[in-house]
Amino acid sequence: MIETFTALADPNRFRIVEYLLGGARSVGAIGEALNLNQPQVSKHLRVLKEARLVDVEARAQQRLYGLRPEPLRELNAWLERYRDIWDERLGQLDSLIEELKTQDMEAAQRHARKKKG
Amino acid sequence: MIETFTALADPNRFRIVEYLLGGARSVGAIGEALNLNQPQVSKHLRVLKEARLVDVEARAQQRLYGLRPEPLRELNAWLERYRDIWDERLGQLDSLIEELKTQDMEAAQRHARKKKG
DNA sequence: ACAAAGTATTCCTTGACGGGAATATACCCC
DNA sequence: GGGGTATATTCCCGTCAAGGAATACTTTGT
Known part of the structure; x- marks a missing residue:
C-alpha cells in the first residue's frame, strides 16, 4: 500500500x-x-x-x-475501509440513516410475522 | 491528488x-x-x-x-477512471465478455424483431 | 559479425524530507 | 501571574531520491 x-x-x-x-x-x-x-x-x-x-x-x-x-484493486479495498468517512453521507446523518434502515427492517419483520402467524 | x-x-x-x-x-x-x-x-x-x-x-x-x-473522495474518483483496469474482469477476458454481451444483445434484438414482425 | 535502434544502468550532484533535541507558544488552574 | 500541561516550531544532521550525462546491454537487420 x-x-x-x-x-x-x-x-x-x-x-x-x-x-x-x-x-x-x-x-x-x-x-x-x-x-x-x-x-x-x-x-x-x-x-x-x-x-x-x-x-x-x-x-x-x-x-x-x-x-x-x-x-489499484488494493487501493480500492483500502479506501473501502474509509467509506464511513468519505461516502456521500455527511457523517452526522449516518446514525439517523442507520436508524431509519433498522426501523424499515423491523417493520418488514413485523409484516412477515403477521403473514405467517 | x-x-x-x-x-x-x-x-x-x-x-x-x-x-x-x-x-x-x-x-x-x-x-x-x-x-x-x-x-x-x-x-x-x-x-x-x-x-x-x-x-x-x-x-x-x-x-x-x-x-x-x-x-478520500477525490482518491475514489481518480480510481474510478481506472475501473476498466482493476475491476473484477481479468483484462484478457474483457474483449471476449464484451463479445458475448454483444451477441446476447443481437440475439435479443433478433428475438424482438421476430415477435414484432 | 557489425551497425543501429531501443532500452537499462551507473555515476554524480543536489534538493527535499524525516528524526532527534531544544525551544517557543498557547491554554488551564490555583 | 506563575507553574504545569499540551502542542507547535526551529535547528541540525543524515539519508534518500530525482535529474543529467555518459555508458552498457540487447535485439534486429544486413
Missing part, C-alpha cells in the same frame, strides 16, 4: 500512469509524449514495476509497458 | 491515518499509541492537514485531529 502511494507520489510517475491509461506504450513513446529523457523514463518505470503498477512485454527491441490491476 | 499520495506515502503518516480511522484523537494520544515523539507527530499532522486529510478541533490545551472526507 505504502509502496503504491510512494510510486504515485512522484509527479512524473503519476503522469506516466495517467498516460498508460490510454493503453500500453513503449519507453520511447512515453518519453516523447511526456517530454522526459529516456533514462528517467526507464528509471520511473522500474519503480512502477517494482510497485507492480506496470508490467513489461518485449516487442522486438522495444518494451511495452502497461498498467496492472492488483495495486 | 499527488499531495494526497505524498502525504500517505510516509509510513508514520499512514499509521496516523489508520489510527484516526477509530475517531479523532489528541496529539499525545497518537504519539503514545504509535510510539512516536510528540514533535514528529505534530510535524506529520501538519503535512496531513495541508493535504486536507485531517482537521483540528481545539479542546482546552489539546488539539483533536480527525479525518476529513474530501481527499
